[in-house]
Amino acid sequence: MESKPVLYNTLTRRKEVFEPIDPPHVGMYVCGPTVYGDPHLGHARPAVTFDLLFRYLRSLGYKVRYVRNITDVGHLEHDADEGEDKIARKARLEQLEPMEVAHYYTERYHRAMDALNVLSPSIEPHASGHIIEQIEFVKRILADGFAYESNGSVYFDVEAYNRKYRYGILSGRNLDDIVANTRELDGQNDKRRSFDFALWKKAAPGHIMHWPSPWGEGFPGWHMECSAMSTKYLGERFDIHGGGMDLMFPHHECEIAQSTAALGHDSAKYWVHNNMITINGQKMGKSLGNFITLEELFGGTHRLLAQAYSPMTIRFFVLQAHYRSTLDFSNEALQAAEKGLDRLMKGIETLSKLRPAAVSTADPAELERRCAEAMADDLNSPMVISALFDWVRIVNQAAEGVQTFTEADLEKLRSLFARYAFDILGLRDEKATGTASGRDYITPLVEMLLDERLKARAAKDWAASDRIRDGLAAAGIRVKDRKDGSDWELE
Template sequence: MDSKLTLYNTLTRTKEVFAPLDPPRVGMYVCGPTVYGDPHLGHARPAVTFDLLFRYLTFRGYKVRYVRNVTDVGHLENDADQGEDKIAKKARLEQLEPMEVAHYYTERYHRAMDALGVLTPSIEPRASGHIIEQIGLVKRILEAGFAYESNGSVYFDVEAYDRQHRYGRLSGRVLDEMIANTRALDGQDDKRSPYDFALWKKASPEHIMRWPSPWSDGFPGWHLECSAMSAKYLGERFDIHGGGMDLMFPHHECEIAQSVAACGHDSARYWVHNNMITINGQKMGKSLGNFITLEELFTGSHRLLAQAYSPMTIRFFVLQAHYRSTLDFSNEALQAAEKGLDRLMKGVETLGKIVPSAVSTVEVSDLENRFREAMDDDLNSPMVISALFDWVRQINQLRDGQQTITAPDLDRLRTLVHTIVSDVLGLRDEKGGEGRDLVAPLVEMLLDIRTEAKAARDWATSDRIRDRLTEIGIRVKDRKDGCDWEIE
């Protein structure tokens, strides 16, 4: 099937046919977490979104180098070159080394991503491990005339850059309007203008995380790390840069300016951003009391949660919405997702119980075509899930004999469903696995005994087996040609 993948390019605000620089290779850089706290809902959406893109590009035959960074230095409290480093502050409060904090929360992030079925990236660089590259990038920007040194710190000269290029292309902001609406900020006297941003910050005497540089003992600015690390691992030109919409300004806007200033051209060809999440219609925030960590979701321990929600329920819920739409978390929506995922997984399980026939009354190509068309249309995962639910109905009809399928078509359908559900969407049956493999023979043996009891009109034994299985969470469904069962 000849199809072309389109992606919405935030830089141009249009859908564009995805054409890698060096097919079949793809370079993809995604902004990862700042590791100073437990992973939360805000981490889940970009992780699942770009995992989906990674998986689908791989399915399409591309060799993908997926780079996802870890910010472990330089991200200051107010994101405006002021305040304390977020990790250093956590270390001071907990009387730990900053790298202890970074390691602890990085490991917690990794465990949460594993639970969500997010594949590990090809490379996961840390900002603190690339200080040399960041210092080199600052030197290049200074030499190009787009930065200046001030009291040991180095700042990007936004106004000088805007005269030759346009600052604000990604976010749609206009520098003149920014100037008109910007007031001078206390503590930023080192800057020529309040909208300039730090490339290198001189460390105050009490600052723990510092490195020597030509300008001072200090640390790199937050925006600098991604420009330096993407260039190191993907080159000065690469295909996709991704992240959450909250990073579009100032972080990604500053990245573009840095890369153009140093290299003379854009680095990424496609900028892809997932939209934000809300909780019961409100923006998530600690001050609102609706800040929910992933562990709280998985255990149901947050006061706003009516129950625990499994990692696959969260992943399925994220995939049910297009990545560019706002996603609102609520108990009602998560419970509906839980039921939908259960229905889908039962359909997948039912595939193993279908008996092939001499003729096919279903067209397996329908599912394949709908899957490819939806994914090629800017990763439209909701339409893929809709197609799968339509096929769950047909799978149940095949099981009940209302439709028929040949052995070759059945094998093709099983392979296709596994590819879509497991390989591309990244969903797995949390109620199945090894435990079910051990339970299944025992359940089948009990149901054989029940069948014999029914044949002998021993209704008491038949009902007792069914009722005891129901008590332990196994539902028995009688059919004309026998019975079926499922774990609740």
């Protein structure tokens, strides 16, 4: 196993050496999607981020149990813990069973994740399939005096919890600040205090998603599912809990409080959060007209998109930024990512065609060191990509005869590119597999023209050769002549 990686622990606000509780086993829980709408850009970043972590830990030899939940019930309005369940509302409006809505959008989410080459988790539990476990969790919190029943609902007593533990440990908020910034909301008279949150909600008349409980017909609060399902599948103590930074408060803060109240300790050792996505500098939102689904992105059908972008272009773009930095989507940035990905894939293709020499003029160990150090430093995928690009330049020099590699070093170099570009970063050559979209339909045409140019050069018809090269350049395609033929890339 390689050197131990370092992860930024949001709970302690510092980088820490990753020390699993029970090595080589690793338990990882990540908040997955709420399935009441099409998967969108906001789903792409956490999916790719924690897929990167999953792939990396497995590459180090860890046996990872990756649990990613599906929220199909109990996802209430964030600011109120009140109102109609979003899936139930969509089911009512479309005259469907709630599970029809959940299944339809879960399948669409899975197809989008497959397109992004996101690996399936080890376990993917649904909130609706774990109502019993959530009820039992609520019972434990009530029995320990950190919750109270009110008119058929059960609320977490934040003040009682804060007297023994500390509420706000993850987000850095203290209870006085929360009190000062919490507005009173209509319909919350059942609560003792406005900042208490629902563990179980009484179902109003006509509410179509509800279950029997010791407190009457109702449904679990939004936060409860993660506490119940993570501990069911990973135990009362597990290694990593992940999710988007937007979930830190209130969702993950409430989850920590619930788990600590029921168990006497938080469940997760490391809390890992990816940062947010913006579009042209603005937060993504339907009211702003910049809400882009992944299907619109892959097809280029949204009014803000200048073209279609392939799934691997999106994945590569996400990986070009560190997961803890803000990621801003724009056509210019995505087009640059498309060209960068094309250059990387072309370099790997060129590497596969290189022939061995008697000596090596560059040592692949340098690439191995840079990539290993970058990944071990809190998943620094941008630095991995930078190292790969530097070595693509060396590979291209080798194709031109400037650099040479022995057979052993060629094999090592090919193995390193496969390990980091494909196995860990999770990229794939869409042109080779036929899964690309956007401008990749031009590949057969370009290859045909390059074949004609090669024939012209063999016949010493330099005018025809230059005419083809200049025509391709005018179309935004740069031709690079090699000793054994020609290669091309998008400008």
